[in-house]
Structure formats: structure tokens, C-alpha cells
Amino acid sequence: MKAFHRRAQEELACELLWFDEVQRQTIVGAIRDVLKHHRFTCYACAVLPDHLHLLIRRHRLVGGAMVPLFKQAIRDALRGRSLVPPRHPVFSADRRVFYKSTPQSVRNCIDYINRNFAKHGLRLTNYHFVMPYDDWPFHKRRCD
DSSP states (O other): OHHHHHHHHHHOSSOOOOOOHHHHHHHHHHHHHHHHHHTOOEEEEEEOSSOEEEEEOOOSSOHHHHHHHHHHHHHHHHHHTTOSOTTOOOSOSOOOOOOOOSHHHHHHHHHHHHHHHHHTTOOOOOOTTBOOOOOTTSOSOOOO
């Protein structure tokens, strides 16, 4: 597997980035700013050495429209602090957007995201902008 990654890295147009603690904290700040500016509700977040996970509550913007907002803010923050080369794209073109439609699927996703810290040798981090999941949109009692 290491040989595969070595060969693959030789084919990349830009150097592969591994986010250190300073870069990860900068990414966290950029995520916080996007969440606040667009009034997104975040139920889980993991900023890892080579990727990140976000679980955002349904919003008028669809997931595919949210991703570029986060990518650009993160890229600008890292470049602004000279933490990446000026022309490095920071992210690959790959993005995955999944939709969770039941409270249980949301809880499962939160657990999955939180387990990623240990998978990458990091301590679980509870970012202050992550809100506890309240079974939205089924969180209010209905009067019959």
C-alpha cells in the first residue's frame, strides 16, 4: 500500500497536504465563520490531518452549494496565514454530500464523525460551534 501511495503522490499536480495542529485550528476558525455567516447549524465536525467531516442541518442551501463556501473560506484562511503554498488548491475536486433523513441516521452520522478522531490518532474535540442534536425536525411536541 505504501508503494501505491508513493507512486500516486508522484502523479499529483501539487504536493499532498497533511494538516498540522496550527492548520487544523485555522480550518476550525474558517468553518466557524462560515457557519455563523450563513446561519448553518452544525451537529458534528472533525478536522483531521488529511480531510474533514461536517454534519450540517438542512438549510435553504443544498449540500452541493454549501461545500464551495467551506472550501473557499478554508483555502483563504490557510493562504492568508501563509500555511499553504499560495497556488495550492488545498482540496481535491472530490466531494461527498450525503443526506440524512431520520433522527437515527443523523445520530449514526454523528457517531461516525466522532469516531474519526481516534482513527487518526487524535483526541475527540468538541468544537464550540457544534450543537447537540435535538431530533430536528421532530424535536417539537405536536398537539393533537
